[in-house]
Amino acid sequence: MTGGGVREEQLALNGETVRWLEHGEGxxxxxxxxxxxxxxxxxHVMPLVHGRCLALEMAGYGTSIPDGSGRDLGLAAQADRLLGWIDALGIEAPVxxxxxxxxxxxxIAAVRRPDRFSGLVITNGVCxxxxxxxSVVAMKRAADVLRLLPQTMVYPSLVQLFHRGHDDRSRALESIGVHWQPYVTHGAARALARQVSDLRVEDTLAISDRLPSxxxxxxxxxxxxxxxxxxxYGExxxxxxxxxxxxIPGGRHFTPxxxxxIIAAAIDELLPSAAARSGAPPGAQSRAR
Structure with missing residues (x-):
């Protein structure tokens, strides 16, 4: 479900269906x-940004949960997919x-291909x-058992996670409904077990020494x-x-x-550099397809 001018898009790439949400121009x-x-x-961020926003759906998440079966869902593999998708769409120098x-x-994607991007914004990201x-370590260790749990046992844990991660209670309640739906549709326990099984801290450690350059x-x-x-870690x-x-004083995890x-303002600050790299003024770049 989308609204406010947000469009659902998808394409076939290397035998996978890649999905994303899109909003705006520029x-x-x-x-x-x-x-x-x-x-x-x-x-809530995309309508506030003065550019063409493309929110990628990682393999194995959201409506793409079924597509995660048998695929590497680690961060390095997701970065490879992201780079391939950007190239396939012909997106020039995105933030x-x-x-x-x-x-x-x-x-990881920026370190591997810094020439492909005009700027980088990280908010409460792993590093x-x-x-x-x-809690994720616990799920990884118990993945074989987690896969067998009924959804009624998984739901309270996710509810607690969202409440701990939000400083806006009303937004937390909204978000629970938004993000629980794909898990209900595709099997919460199996999906979560699949998502956490491939997570490896080595993926970020491997590129950390290249961030300063x-x-x-x-x-x-x-x-x-x-x-x-x-x-x-943010510092x-x-x-x-x-x-x-x-x-963000008092802000918790789910800042977007x-x-x-605040997130949209930080993105907008980097859009002039994106326009300069692509050769188009902000708000006027044509959509590449």
């Missing part, structure tokens, strides 16, 4: 979600934005050895009260990316949902 912005969310994490696991995917968080304009925005990704990441951390205007 300089391109690619947004990558984390777990346990989907491209709809960005539903790359990532949250949670998507923050790690964005870092270095900041992850997996204890990345050379891309960057913004790091962080919910200062995040219980999952501590603000100290370290900002330093390595050559920028200053922008803390609780504080979309």
């Amino acid at each position: 300089s391109p912005v690619v947004l990558v979600h984390g777990v346990p969310t989907s491209p709809r994490l960005w539903r 790359l934005v990532g949250h949670d696991l998507g923050g790690g995917v964005a870092q 270095y050895d900041s992850w997996p968080i204890p 990345l050379g891309l304009p960057a913004r790091v925005v962080w919910g200062a009260a995040d219980r999952f990704q501590k603000v100290a 370290r990441l900002a330093t390595d990316l050559g920028t200053t951390l922008r803390p 949902e609780d504080h979309p205007e």
Whole structure:
């Protein structure tokens, strides 16, 4: 379900169906979600951004949960898919934005192909050895058992996670409904077990020493009260990316949902560099297909 001018798009790429949500026109912005969310994490951010937003759905998440079967869902593999998708669409020099696991995917993709991007925005993203968080470690260890659990046993855990990750209670309640739906449709326990099984901290550790030399304009925005990704990691990441951390006082983990205007403002600051790289003025770049 989409609204407010958000479009659902998809294409076949290397034997996989790649799906994304799209909104707006102009300089391109690619947004990558984390777990346990989907491209709809960005539903309140996209209408506020003055550019063409493309929110990628990672393989094995959201409506693409069934497509994760038998595929590597680790961050490095997701970064490869992201780069292939950008090339297939012909998106020129997008600003790359990532949250949670998507923050790690964005870092890996940017390190591998810095020439493909005009800027990088990370908000409460995994980095270095900041992850997996204890609850995810527990799910990884118990994946074989987790797959067999009824959805009624999984739901309370996800509800608790969302409440701990939001500082806006009303937005937390909205988000539970938004993000639980794909799990209900495709089997919550099996989907979560599949998602966490391939998560490897080595994927971010492998590229961490290359972040200081990345050379891309960057913004790091962080919910200062995040219980999952501590603000100290955001400070370290900002330093390595050559920028200053922008803390959100009282903000928790799900900043794109609780504080979309702050995230959108950080993205907009980098759009002039995207326009310069693509050769088009902000708001006027044609959509590549």
